[in-house]
Amino acid sequence: MSKILAFAGSNNSKSINHQLVKYVSSLIKDHELTVLDIRAWNVPMYSIDMDPDEIPEQITTLMNLIKEHDAFIISSPEHNGSTPAFLKNILDWLSRRSEGIFVRKPVFLMSTSPGKGGGANNMKQLIHSLPYQHASIASTFSLPSFYDNFKDGAVIGEHLGELHESVAEFKEAL
Numbered sequence: 040m041s042k043i044l045a046f047a048g049s050n051n052s053k054s055i056n057h058q059l060v061k062y063v064s065s066l067i068k069d070h071e072l073t074v075l076d077i078r079a080w081n082v083p084m085y086s087i088d089m090d091p092d093e094i095p096e097q098i099t100t101l102m103n104l105i106k107e108h109d110a111f112i113i114s115s116p117e118h119n120g121s122t123p124a125f126l127k128n129i130l131d132w133l134s135r136r137s138e139g140i141f142v143r144k145p146v147f148l149m150s151t152s153p154g155k156g157g158g159a160n161n162m163k164q165l166i167h168s169l170p171y172q173h174a175s176i177a178s179t180f181s182l183p184s185f186y187d188n189f190k191d192g193a194v195i196g197e198h199l200g201e202l203h204e205s206v207a208e209f210k211e212a213l
């Protein structure tokens with residue numbers, strides 16, 4: 040049994056990526072899932088001028104959780120075709136303390152948006168950038184048109200099959 044940490048890289052109190060993370064986590068029954076809610080986090084903007092020993096408490100918490108878990112589900116919004124500043128800032132903080140904090144552990148990378156792109160542009164960027172921190176992208180899933188394809192807390196319709204395939208691919212990597 041693997042310990043899986045799941046979170047959405049959003050500070051939107053009504054985050055659709057957080058809703059997707061909660062649902063997908065509920066599909067993985069045979070592992071220990073922790074859904075981390077970081078929506079209300081207020082992490083200072085990283086600056087190279089900061090004392091390297093003064094890491095914000097929330098970042099230290101996240102670093103420790105990452106060390107304690109075997110695999111990750113991360114769902115990211117897309118802002119202006121790119122990674123939202125909120126998540127990028129957290130990733131930049133994570134990159135300062137440790138050499139490759141994810142240490143080749145598997146990541147199931149997801150995205151969703153109300154638009155037809157489903158955040159796929161940012162997904163491409165994260166597929167490129169997360170391995171800088173030694174994340175091993177085991178599987179991906181992008182849900183377009185969130186409000187058409189997610190009802191009553193669950194993915195519905197034509198993307199469900201693809202989601203189950205992506206979940207299976209992630210589980211194979213555990």
Ligand SMILES: Cc1cc2nc3c(=O)[nH]c(=O)nc-3n(C[C@H](O)[C@H](O)[C@H](O)COP(=O)(O)O)c2cc1C
Pocket residue numbers: 047049050051053054055056057115116117118119120121151152153154156157158
């Ligand atoms: C500043 C800003 C930029 C956005 N840019 C994009 C975009 O490039 N592509 C997209 O699909 N949605 C974009 N959106 C809409 C987001 O997908 C939408 O706000 C979504 O709810 C974000 O996910 P979240 O609720 O998990 O934070 C943008 C929203 C904001 C506030």
